[in-house]
Amino acid sequence: MAIPLLEYAPKSQNQRVAGYEKPGEEKPRIYSTDNILSPSELDELIWAAYRQIFSEHQILKSTRQTFLESQLKYGQITVRDFIRGLATSDAFRRLNYEPNSNYRFVEMCVQRILGRDVYSEREKIAWSIVLATKGLEGFIDALVNSEEYLKNFGENTVPYQLRRILPQRAIGETPFNLKTPRYGPYHRAQLGFPQVIWQNQVRRFTPQEKQPKAGDPSLYLGMARQIPVSTNLPRISTQNLNYEALVPYRRR
Numbered sequence: 001m002a003i004p005l006l007e008y009a010p011k012s013q014n015q016r017v018a019g020y021e022k023p024g025e026e027k028p029r030i031y032s033t034d035n036i037l038s039p040s041e042l043d044e045l046i047w048a049a050y051r052q053i054f055s056e057h058q059i060l061k062s063t064r065q066t067f068l069e070s071q072l073k074y075g076q077i078t079v080r081d082f083i084r085g086l087a088t089s090d091a092f093r094r095l096n097y098e099p100n101s102n103y104r105f106v107e108m109c110v111q112r113i114l115g116r117d118v119y120s121e122r123e124k125i126a127w128s129i130v131l132a133t134k135g136l137e138g139f140i141d142a143l144v145n146s147e148e149y150l151k152n153f154g155e156n157t158v159p160y161q162l163r164r165i166l167p168q169r170a171i172g173e174t175p176f177n178l179k180t181p182r183y184g185p186y187h188r189a190q191l192g193f194p195q196v197i198w199q200n201q202v203r204r205f206t207p208q209e210k211q212p213k214a215g216d217p218s219l220y221l222g223m224a225r226q227i228p229v230s231t232n233l234p235r236i237s238t239q240n241l242n243y244e245a246l247v248p249y250r251r252r
Contacts, residue, residue, distance in 0.1 A: 063091040
């Protein structure tokens, strides 16, 4: 029996409100194959897709998907198919899916693929159910095939963060694709993790099946330690001893 999917209500976040910002650094650049005229612009679109899905600090030689790049350049797949291929690649699985919990992975994918933050914990749980029941590929397919994705980005536009300007604030929001999903082993070592805390008292747990039973010789030492030692014994001096009385009498 399949787990029923939860329903969640969208909240009034800033990306759902029409914006009146002036063009500037906070306004994202839109990359789409609808207005690409040269091969260099197509290369910029490909790298923009890598930055959005993998983020800048995960763009390595091992994360490149040359086969997908070739298909996109020759028009065999759309930008949406390219995004799906990046998010279901072995490199994305290894760097983002395996080291994180389902809830954190869902939050990261919603931010990078749909271009917004999760509405609530209920939405995070709902997408986590999709991930648990349909697997990674089914979860990514549900995102890129959703009505929200098709309405905002369509077939030919690279996803981007919708409206990074916070309302009634002068500073911008941190881009989703620049948030590290977790610290790597090298950076954790620089921060001093894992931290080893030594306790003053060492406690040992012995399972019940390994505890000594009645008659076990190991219990004798504990019994001996429980015998009270008297400190009121009389002192005996060598000057007060009668050695002749202690030696048995023998007839010659």
